[in-house]
Amino acid sequence: MPPKRHLTARRVRLGAELRKLREATGMKAREAAALLGVDSVQMSQIESAVAGVSAERVRRLAANYGCMDEALIEALVAMAVDRTQGWWEDYRGVLPPAFLDMAEVEHHATFIREVVITHVPGLLQTPDYARAVFRYMRPELPESEVAPRVEHRMRRRAVIEGDTPTPYETVVHEFALRVRVADRQAAQAQLRFILGEIESGHSVVRVIPIDQDGFGGTGASMMYLGGPVPKLDTGLRDSPTGTAFIDAEPQLEHLRTLLRRVEKASLDPVASRDFIHRLTKEL
Known part of the structure; x- marks a missing residue:
């Protein structure tokens, strides 16, 4: 061929x-x-x-x-x-390939589990939150490059909000929920959006409180995506050089172990929802 x-x-x-x-x-x-x-x-x-x-x-x-x-x-x-030409192909030549790869892997995943320590998960970010993150991380980017990044991030939510949503669970540290990447208004809107996603059934969210004992996973941010068979599961870890895709079984097993440890340290979904409610009122 x-x-x-x-x-x-x-x-x-x-x-x-x-x-x-x-x-x-x-x-x-x-x-x-x-x-x-x-x-x-x-x-x-x-x-x-x-x-x-x-x-x-x-x-x-x-x-x-x-x-x-x-x-x-x-x-x-x-x-x-597979000859799928997904929506992410609209950004070919506009955004770095890693953006397209992320959307493609999410599109084909049978389930998505994520751990985020420093920021709200990308699949749950509002436009204002995402824009603030991109502008802080890459202040040299002109609006013509920030706008498609924000748009792409919003379109990624199709995997959990579409007609056949992919099961999505995430563990978020309280630190990520409290940090104001923009301003107070944007922070409150972000938390309200997460609550809406929880209530709609699009996401299962667990929170790790700052005062939680026995949690040493400050570098635990990761994503684990299920494949059509377990041998085709995929792990994603952020690194200084970009997003690393993981497919070696020993490394995948390490990520699965890490997921279990982090979930054990988190509140259950109901307590997490109530926690986010209280935090919204505090901000």
């Missing part, structure tokens, strides 16, 4: 999973290439998502790799034939 013009997160993940299956057998790339009747360069392009791969070739590779997980194979086939 011809090379792809854009390396999307979904295509990159497909290539990575095919590489994992091959490496698990100890097979060399040139040997796998021979199975498809291509050369090593083309095989490398498939595994690096530079070139696409057909459903028939995915099944052929899986069979020769000894993969017996039919659910995983069918999920990989679905990724190979």
Whole structure:
């Protein structure tokens, strides 16, 4: 198949999973290439998502790799034939690729769980809050670049507010709820919006109070997204160089453990809702 013009997160993940299956057998790339009747360069392009791969070739590779997980194979086939042109493609060339990758991964997730310590989660931010965050983090950006960032962030909410909403749960530290990234009015509006999302059933929100004992996860901000099968789950962690996508099982297990620890330190959803109500009145 011809090379792809854009390396999307979904295509990159497909290539990575095919590489994992091959490496698990100890097979060399040139040997796998021979199975498809291509050369090593083309095989490398498939595994690096530079070139696409057909459903028939995915099944052929899986069979020769000894993969017996039919659910995983069918999920990989679905990724190979997917030609979805999501709304995020409107921002191709306008925003950095990481913005598009985030929206794409969220779109295909079966569930989303998030932990945020320093800011309100992006999926729950109001336009005023998001604008203040972008302007503070990148003060050099002109309005022509801030506006599409805010718009993109608002459109991401389609995954939890659409006709078939994706189950979304988040743990938010009290610090993030109290910090006024803009002003008092914007802060109150932000908290009221979160309460509205809770009441509508779009989100399950848990709060970690500042005075909570035994919570040492100040660097715990992360997102965990469910795949069509557990082996295709994805983790996201922010780093100084940008958002890191995680797909290695040991790292995913670490994130799952971290999620359990953070949730254990948080209030239950009802107590969290009441906590946000009180905080709204205090601001």
